[in-house]
Amino acid sequence: DGGITQSPKYLFRKEGQNVTLSCEQNLNHDAMYWYRQDPGQGLRLIYYSQIVNDFQKGDIAEGYSVSREKKESFPLTVTSAQKNPTAFYLCASSIGGGNSGNTIYFGEGSWLTVV
Amino acid sequence: AQSVTQPDIHITVSEGASLELRCNYSYGATPYLFWYVQSPGQGLQLLLKYFSGDTLVQGIKGFEAEFKRSQSSFNLRKPSVHWSDAAEYFCAVRNYGQNFVFGPGTRLSVLP
Numbered sequence: 001d002g003g004i005t006q007s008p009k010y011l012f013r014k015e016g017q018n019v020t021l022s023c024e025q026n027l028n029h030d031a032m033y034w035y036r037q038d039p040g041q042g043l044r045l046i047y048y049s050q051i052v053n054d055f056q057k058g059d060i061a062e063g064y065s066v067s068r069e070k071k072e073s074f075p076l077t078v079t080s081a082q083k084n085p086t087a088f089y090l091c092a093s094s095i096g097g098g099n100s101g102n103t104i105y106f107g108e109g110s111w112l113t114v115v
Numbered sequence: 116a117q118s119v120t121q122p123d124i125h126i127t128v129s130e131g132a133s134l135e136l137r138c139n140y141s142y143g144a145t146p147y148l149f150w151y152v153q154s155p156g157q158g159l160q161l162l163l164k165y166f167s168g169d170t171l172v173q174g175i176k177g178f179e180a181e182f183k184r185s186q187s188s189f190n191l192r193k194p195s196v197h198w199s200d201a202a203e204y205f206c207a208v209r210n211y212g213q214n215f216v217f218g219p220g221t222r223l224s225v226l227p
Contacts, residue, residue, distance in 0.1 A: 004158075033214075042205065042219040043159075058214070090158055103149065104207075104215055106158035 003027065004107035006091050012115045013078070013085065021076045021110045023091035032074035033092040033104065036060060043090065049074055050096075078112060086114050117142040119208050119218035127224040128196050136191040136221050138206030146208040148189040150180055153203040153220075162204075165189065176200070201225045 004025045013019045025032065031050045035043040045058030049068040063082025068074055074093075078085045089110045094102040120139045128134055140146060147166050151159040163174025170182040180191045189206060206218040 006158075040222075043217045045214060048214060088156075092159075103161060103164055104209075105161070106151075108158045109156070111156070 004091055004093055004105060006089075006107035006110050008110060009108070010111045010113075012113050014115060016080045018077055018079050019112065021078070021089055021091075021112070023074045023076065023107060025072055025074075025091075025093045025107075027093060027095075027105065028071070029093035029095050029105075030071070031094045031096060031102075032068070033094075034058075034064070034066065034074070034076045035090040035092065037088040037090060037109075039088075046076065046089075085112055087112060117146065117208060117210055117213065117216050119206055119216050121204075121206055121218040121221045123221045124219070125222045125224065127226060129226045130198050131195050134191075134193045134196045134200070134223070136204050136206075136223070138189045138191065138218060140187050140189070140206075140208045140216075142187075142208065142210055144210065145182075145184060146210045148180075148182060149207040149209070149215075150174065150178070150189075150191050151205045151207060151217075152176075153205065155202075159205060162191070196223075196225055198225045198227065 007022045033048040034046040044060050047066040049055035065077045091107040092104045094104045096102045118141045149164045150162040153159045162178050163172050165172050165182045173179050178193050203220045205220045209215045
């Protein structure tokens with residue numbers, strides 16, 4: 001089935017550790033996104049990529065890093081510089097980038113907890 | 116900068132009652148408009164979208180939304196709510212050359 005797969009679903013991080021969240025899509029979409037969602041709040045954009053080997057910072061990029069080496073993959077690394085990483089992380093994709101009204105589709109999310 | 120407001124943080128309705136969730140946006144032109152639903156601990160699922168044409172759009176699960184340009188609104192409606200509709204609902208807008216902007220969400224509770 002076509003879709004967006006995020007892994008792991010649940011992840012625990014110790015203080016000072018970097019962790020990487022995986023996001024894979026088989027929808028042949030050019031654009032991919034990472035959002036952070038805190039309990040009872042809306043979505044905040046961390047990073048986005050409109051094409052392979054290119055990505056831009058979103059509204060809350062500090063303490064995060066990404067790569068886009070393949071069209072179908074957009075992993076997010078939560079670094080130790082992110083002081084409050086406990087949150088629900090959502091990966092998303094769309095056919096094109098900002099030059100259209102393309103619909104954005106979401107994965108099932110990953111819960112990250114600092115222990 | 117464009118923004119999206121959802122005035123109601125939490126709404127409670129009885130099963131079988133009608134529902135209207137409000138969404139307002141601020142932008143000079145007509146944006147692309149979306150409604151998404153999120154069950155606890157899950158990703159967001161697209162309910163419906165408006166790009167152009169008929170201002171009343173139909174979506175999945177019996178939902179519909181009406182675009183009103185004069186009010187900069189895109190309210191979501193359902194004539195009869197089911198218990199399974201309890202979830203978080205997000206309105207989103209997207210303008211040419213820009214990223215999606217999501218509203219803060221409205222949590223819907225359904226009483227039996």
